[in-house]
Amino acid sequence: MANKKQQRPIHQGPPSDRGNAQGPQGKGSPARAGKPNRQAPSPKAQAGRPKQRTQPAQRPPCTLGRPVFFVGFMGAGKTSVSRRLARMCRISSIDLDTYIERREDKKVKEIFAAVGEGGFRAMETEVLREFTAAEPALVSCGGGIVKAAENREILKRGGFVVYLKVSADEAQSRISDLSTRPLFNDLAQARKTNEERLPLYEEVADVVIDTAGKSVGRIAAEVRDVLKKEGILWQSHE
Numbered sequence: 001m002a003n004k005k006q007q008r009p010i011h012q013g014p015p016s017d018r019g020n021a022q023g024p025q026g027k028g029s030p031a032r033a034g035k036p037n038r039q040a041p042s043p044k045a046q047a048g049r050p051k052q053r054t055q056p057a058q059r060p061p062c063t064l065g066r067p068v069f070f071v072g073f074m075g076a077g078k079t080s081v082s083r084r085l086a087r088m089c090r091i092s093s094i095d096l097d098t099y100i101e102r103r104e105d106k107k108v109k110e111i112f113a114a115v116g117e118g119g120f121r122a123m124e125t126e127v128l129r130e131f132t133a134a135e136p137a138l139v140s141c142g143g144g145i146v147k148a149a150e151n152r153e154i155l156k157r158g159g160f161v162v163y164l165k166v167s168a169d170e171a172q173s174r175i176s177d178l179s180t181r182p183l184f185n186d187l188a189q190a191r192k193t194n195e196e197r198l199p200l201y202e203e204v205a206d207v208v209i210d211t212a213g214k215s216v217g218r219i220a221a222e223v224r225d226v227l228k229k230e231g232i233l234w235q236s237h238e
């Protein structure tokens, strides 16, 4: 199988040191000596100077004790929530679809066209295994990962599973380009598929989060709180 590009987990490491570009205040100005400069510099004085930025105080990165898998129907927000949570906690995240796309140098729909759903599912199982054995990360899976009994066993044994629940109707309204999801044909079919998969998602889930009407940020915060409570995620150097 082609192994052109390996996607690295997105590691949210410490930011680069962007120090204060301004020199000491009042330097060379006797009138200001010993006094803080409370006056804003004129626009002219500011011109050509590097902009002063106040960096928000950043919390130290968190640590993840086990892999965390996001499952749920297309459009549930698995990819978006996993990425948002990774940024919030400064930990690694990996999206299995994106990983496969980079490895194969093809979009998911092109892989479906070339090797069919069966070919895609075989790749999915392979990369799922890979990330179960890797350094713990947030892993967003494709919506159909639960179809294979083998994958359900890997998920259950391999980490903590977060099921993001969504209705097919809400999912459709979220996805701007449905052609990127070859199995989201029409709404009636999607409703049926979501219903058929429901027991499979529930079978693997350690926690179920209803995403209806919630923002990505709110869902990410909810997942973070669950993971902290479960002792899977913790603040480093606490």
Ligand SMILES: Nc1ncnc2c1ncn2[C@@H]1O[C@H](COP(=O)(O)OP(=O)(O)O)[C@@H](O)[C@H]1O
Binding pocket: 072, 073, 074, 075, 076, 077, 078, 079, 080, 081, 140, 174, 175, 176, 211, 214, 215, 216, 219
């Ligand atoms: N909670 C949400 N509210 C509104 N839009 C969302 C939400 N979650 C995801 N989206 C949007 O829906 C689309 C699909 O999200 P994505 O994260 O790719 O879902 P999944 O990986 O579960 O298929 C994206 O355009 C994303 O911005």
Ligand SMILES: O=C(O)C1=C[C@@H](OP(=O)(O)O)[C@@H](O)[C@H](O)C1
Binding pocket: 072, 073, 074, 075, 078, 079, 097, 108, 141, 142, 143, 144, 145, 180, 181, 182, 183
């Ligand atoms: O539900 C599915 O069968 C699929 C979901 C997609 O991922 P998302 O759930 O991230 O959209 C992608 O893996 C592929 O199009 C098949």
Ligand SMILES: [Mg+2]
Binding pocket: 078, 079, 080, 095, 097, 140, 141, 142
């Ligand atoms: Mg996704």
